[in-house]
Amino acid sequence: MKNIETLLNKLKKENFYKNQIKEIIKIPDKKPEFDTNINFSKNTLKYLKGLKIENLYIHQAEAIKYIRDGKNTVITTPTASGKTLIFNIAILEELEKNFGVKGLFIYPAKALANDQLNGLNQMKKLSGIEFTAGIYDGDTPSDKKKYLRENADIILTNPYELHQILSYHSKWKKFFKNLKYVVLDEAHRYRGIFGSNVAFVLRRLKRILKYYNSNPLFILSTASLANPLEFAEKLTGEKFICVENSGSPSGIKYLCLWDASQLPEKSVHTQTKDILLYTTKNSFQTLAFTTSRRLAELIRMWANKEEKNIEILSYRAGYEPSIRREIEKKLKEGIIKGLVSTNALELGIDIGQLDVIIISGYPGTISSFWQQAGRAGRKMQPSLIFFLPYEDAMQKYLIKNPEILLNKKFENAIISLENKNILSGHLLCSISELPAIDKNIFSDIDTSEILNIVIDKGLVKKTSHGFIYTGSERPQNIVSLDNAGGKNIKIKIDGKLLEEISITRAYREAHSGSIYLYNGETYFIKELDLNEGIAHAEKKDVDYFTEPLKNEEVKITNIIKSKKFKSFELFFGNVSVTEYYKGFKAKKYGEVIFYEDLQMPPLHFNTQSVWVKLDDEIKENIEKLKLDFDGALHAAEHALIALSPLFAMCDPNDLGGLSYPVYEDGSPFIFLYDAYEGGIGLSEKLYDIFYNLLSETIEMVKKCECESGCPSCVYAHNCGNNNNPIDKAGAVVLMEKMK
Amino acid sequence: MDFDSDFLKKFHNPENKKNHTEQNKKNIDTDKNKMLINEFNIDLGEHLLHPLPDxxxxxxxxxxxxxxxxxxxxxxxxxxxxxxxxxxxxxxxxxxxxxxxxxxxxxxxxxxxxxxxxxxxxxxxxHKMAFLLLSFFKKEDLLFLDIETMTLFPETQIITIGCGFFQNNNFKTIHLTALNEEGEYEILNEFKKLLETKKAFVTFNGKSFDVPFIDMRMSYYNIENNLNIYHNFDLLFFTKKAFKGLQKSFTLKEIDKNILKKYRKNDISGDDVFYYYNKYKITKNMNFLKPIINHNKEDILSIALLLHKLISVWCKN
Structure with missing residues (x-):
């Protein structure tokens, strides 16, 4: 048996080891828990036998019992706990009982559907139950699409395709009429803007299903979340029951927290390569996750250059599907010893289990972290996970507070049904799919106000056949599931479209002179033409990245709710934000290599915000201690924003913030706001959990070993005032006084 | 929250941006007629007598x-x-x-x-044999079909449904135009009535466009239809085969010029249909509908003449 502890001890003797191991956490093994009291038909038993499964784990049996009882079910158990088997058995049992029933399996990414189709075909073979399953997406030829619409029992698709096909529902009549199950796998991916859009696509689907008298059951699988029920219900508009106690086993896991800054002459990426070579040379099959395609390629290249006897491969989106399939197969068969991958392998693609996982750079959410980590642990064997955070406040905080990582139910998946841009776009799509009889198009959302607006704009007309769509463009072509409506900027290379992004994102990432990252490749933005709505880009391999510098102004437009704490009042409401982009800095390996000014008109948008109004007493207390109040407030704002993604499961750029030592009414204010027109629900969640956010933020700042502030605690990389004034000690006092 | 309704501008074709409020008011106040029906008797000359393959x-x-x-x-x-x-x-x-x-x-x-x-x-x-299926029909069974629409996408409305047919040895066209948003439902129902005595469509690209478009719009309004039982002689495919190499672009206008030697007088481009329709919606001046109906009539006529041409090329005994 391979010994992880020996491997780690030996590692400490390697040249590249300079006390980087901050802590090794031993996560105990978990024995399997089976349910032996669930009965199956002969065919299902044949299927299970074929898979060499004698008993189901308790969570699988629990979920199947709920589904049999006709309950919408959300399953939130770890990676590789056998969630797919639940969907498969559910549909198999129906197909066996009722000829002609249908299942719609929705996956967030195309790659996943391929893998699942193989599983379904295997089920057909093993069970002896005849059915037709097929993938229906943008790559499916039109004759095959027609065949699947008319003949398939199970269709595997993605939300983008669903968004496009709903208006053709008359061609799907047979399928929709007989739809029994809608399965949403990896549903935690449907969060933020994408998730908010998907929530409306599902409501549009349900509206059409109702038209065909169809009322299917929803089955969701998600990573561990703090709010699985709230999330599932918001995503689908249905009531759910949650299955969360996993019966699946796991071997001992060693989580090794690696502080790369102990060896400053080597970057995190180089140290990733060192660990990867070390573990593979010691015959531990290793998969290293990086945060970009470019890094995946670089680390592979460095490793192969240094060690010619071991072949290290890389894996990322953008490779030909056949190459990806081959790598997946070889990895599963143990032929590949070392692989560097982007998060493309994080999704539920079947690659078997590995000995060692290296997570180089926090993947953005705790659930992604555990999805990556979940790739380790072969058949109850011990496994090892290295975590190498980058230099930023939240990542550093995580290795100092690994209990946050270990508490897998920390994060909330957030979607917003209130963003009026998103709502209006999908409302128009939905009315173009079926005339509306009632002003409330979706059963659980009040759409009357938006409907009046679109009527006023001449896009919908009330007729004797209901409200009908009268716009002159196909709404499905205008509504993108990846943005929140509003003005968009097209990023073009020699006139060819690379990507369309919101104007707020373009100000931050695609201004003139910026380096724009797309699918892990770097592009230089030659010019952002706001009048034409185009950012002219060129492909350029550079080793630096850019960050804008901005100042903001926030005006409160509407208070929705508030609550009083000991020394501050907390509000949630609507604000109008004006951002002034004054320049940007270019950074290489964390060092600023140049600054450049920008001449851009201010960016104005309306959004949602959570804000704090501090009692004057706090200011007096801080000043009594001879601390800088303005600096303390500024530092507290940065620190609160830095930790918010831990709770709100979002990208740090999804939130903006601003502090005012003296706001309009004379009191000190801190604003945290959704950085998108209309908001995406992040601020509202932060309002709900603000006290927890405050407590964790205090801990984060206090535990940071720096003297007066650093990027790991109170410095923000995109601060328009260059982190000035900043008072770290003041921030701790200020926040402690708030508690 | 303030709603930035600028986003909604994207759902209007640029031509439709102006005066939508005015347009609405007028629609509400004056729209009594939902549909316009135009009928024309066409002299097809010698072509009228040309028999279908027997x-x-x-x-x-x-x-x-x-x-x-x-x-x-x-x-x-x-x-x-x-x-x-x-x-x-x-x-x-x-x-x-x-x-x-x-x-x-x-x-x-x-x-x-x-x-x-x-x-x-x-x-x-x-294939020529697919064309010769015409021999199973009488001239009176055929419905020559062409539609004018807001966009190429059936999530938007039909403006005019044009039909041509033989009646008592005459060729006649009927154009059903929606005068307002209520009108599309009416023209679809009227079209359904016209279909009752017919057995097959003759179209130009109608398999991909006209018939599925009408099918989708009927489904949208929950109008029962059995369009799929009608055989569709889509002349686009036959023309491409019969006149292979003769021309690069197989649009009806190009076919008129190069194959049928038919010259359209004062005809608008298909792309202008939306422009004129929008003008009509804003002003309620019926004169703006004339170019659309004329264009539709020219298209129907071209389809009828093209059928004749294909018969003369492919049905020489």
Missing amino acids: KDYFISCYKKCFELIYGVREKKAKKFNEQNIKSLEDLSNDIKYSGFVKNLFKILDDGFHEIKKIFGRRFSSS
């Missing part, structure tokens, strides 16, 4: 068509001719082919639907 001609072509046999393609069919095998009957005693031949004669006896099925399996949509 059944005997079809049967003789069918019997000579070796490509109906599984495994036989153009090259093999040529070989049969070289071997002085001139018809399917000549293969009825051949050990390898007799079974196929027997089945093909049975299909011929079974009639149109079985023949259509085997053509669907054996031939492309542009």
Whole structure:
């Protein structure tokens, strides 16, 4: 048996080891828990036998019992706990009982559907139950699409395709009429803007299903979340029951927290390569996750250059599907010893289990972290996970507070049904799919106000056949599931479209002179033409990245709710934000290599915000201690924003913030706001959990070993005032006084 | 929250940006008529008398068509001719082919639907034999169809449905135009009535565009339809085959000029239909509908003449 502890001890003797191991956490093994009291038909038993499964784990049996009882079910158990088997058995049992029933399996990414189709075909073979399953997406030829619409029992698709096909529902009549199950796998991916859009696509689907008298059951699988029920219900508009106690086993896991800054002459990426070579040379099959395609390629290249006897491969989106399939197969068969991958392998693609996982750079959410980590642990064997955070406040905080990582139910998946841009776009799509009889198009959302607006704009007309769509463009072509409506900027290379992004994102990432990252490749933005709505880009391999510098102004437009704490009042409401982009800095390996000014008109948008109004007493207390109040407030704002993604499961750029030592009414204010027109629900969640956010933020700042502030605690990389004034000690006092 | 309704501008074609409020007011105040029906009697001249291919001609072509046999393609069919095998009957005693031949004669006896099925399996949509299915119809069975729409996407509305048909040896066109948002429902129902006495469509790209578009719009309003039972002679495919190499672009306008030698007077481009319709919606001046109806009439006429042309090319005894 391979010994992880020996491997780690030996590692400490390697040249590249300079006390980087901050802590090794031993996560105990978990024995399997089976349910032996669930009965199956002969065919299902044949299927299970074929898979060499004698008993189901308790969570699988629990979920199947709920589904049999006709309950919408959300399953939130770890990676590789056998969630797919639940969907498969559910549909198999129906197909066996009722000829002609249908299942719609929705996956967030195309790659996943391929893998699942193989599983379904295997089920057909093993069970002896005849059915037709097929993938229906943008790559499916039109004759095959027609065949699947008319003949398939199970269709595997993605939300983008669903968004496009709903208006053709008359061609799907047979399928929709007989739809029994809608399965949403990896549903935690449907969060933020994408998730908010998907929530409306599902409501549009349900509206059409109702038209065909169809009322299917929803089955969701998600990573561990703090709010699985709230999330599932918001995503689908249905009531759910949650299955969360996993019966699946796991071997001992060693989580090794690696502080790369102990060896400053080597970057995190180089140290990733060192660990990867070390573990593979010691015959531990290793998969290293990086945060970009470019890094995946670089680390592979460095490793192969240094060690010619071991072949290290890389894996990322953008490779030909056949190459990806081959790598997946070889990895599963143990032929590949070392692989560097982007998060493309994080999704539920079947690659078997590995000995060692290296997570180089926090993947953005705790659930992604555990999805990556979940790739380790072969058949109850011990496994090892290295975590190498980058230099930023939240990542550093995580290795100092690994209990946050270990508490897998920390994060909330957030979607917003209130963003009026998103709502209006999908409302128009939905009315173009079926005339509306009632002003409330979706059963659980009040759409009357938006409907009046679109009527006023001449896009919908009330007729004797209901409200009908009268716009002159196909709404499905205008509504993108990846943005929140509003003005968009097209990023073009020699006139060819690379990507369309919101104007707020373009100000931050695609201004003139910026380096724009797309699918892990770097592009230089030659010019952002706001009048034409185009950012002219060129492909350029550079080793630096850019960050804008901005100042903001926030005006409160509407208070929705508030609550009083000991020394501050907390509000949630609507604000109008004006951002002034004054320049940007270019950074290489964390060092600023140049600054450049920008001449851009201010960016104005309306959004949602959570804000704090501090009692004057706090200011007096801080000043009594001879601390800088303005600096303390500024530092507290940065620190609160830095930790918010831990709770709100979002990208740090999804939130903006601003502090005012003296706001309009004379009191000190801190604003945290959704950085998108209309908001995406992040601020509202932060309002709900603000006290927890405050407590964790205090801990984060206090535990940071720096003297007066650093990027790991109170410095923000995109601060328009260059982190000035900043008072770290003041921030701790200020926040402690708030508690 | 303040709603930045600028986003909604994207759902209007730029031509439709102006005066939508004014347009709405006018619609509400003055829209009593929902639909406009225009009828024209067209003089097709000599073409009117041109007969459709007859059944005997079809049967003789069918019997000579070796490509109906599984495994036989153009090259093999040529070989049969070289071997002085001139018809399917000549293969009825051949050990390898007799079974196929027997089945093909049975299909011929079974009639149109079985023949259509085997053509669907054996031939492309542009095959001459598919065209010769016309012999199963009388002129009066055919409905020449062309529609004018807001966009190419059936999530938006139909403006005009144009139909042409033979009646008492005359060629007649009817154009059903929606005068307002209520009107589309009316024109679809009126079209449904027109269909009752017809058995097949003659269209130009109607398999991909006109018929599915109407089907989608009828489904949108929950209007029952059986459009799928109508055979569709989509002349686009036949024209591409019959006049292969003659021209690069197979638009009706180009076909008019190069094949039919027909010159359209004062006709607008299909792309301008939306512009004129929008002008009509803003002003309620019926004169803005005339160019649309005229364009639609020209298209129907071209389809009828193109059918005649194809008959003259492909049905020489």
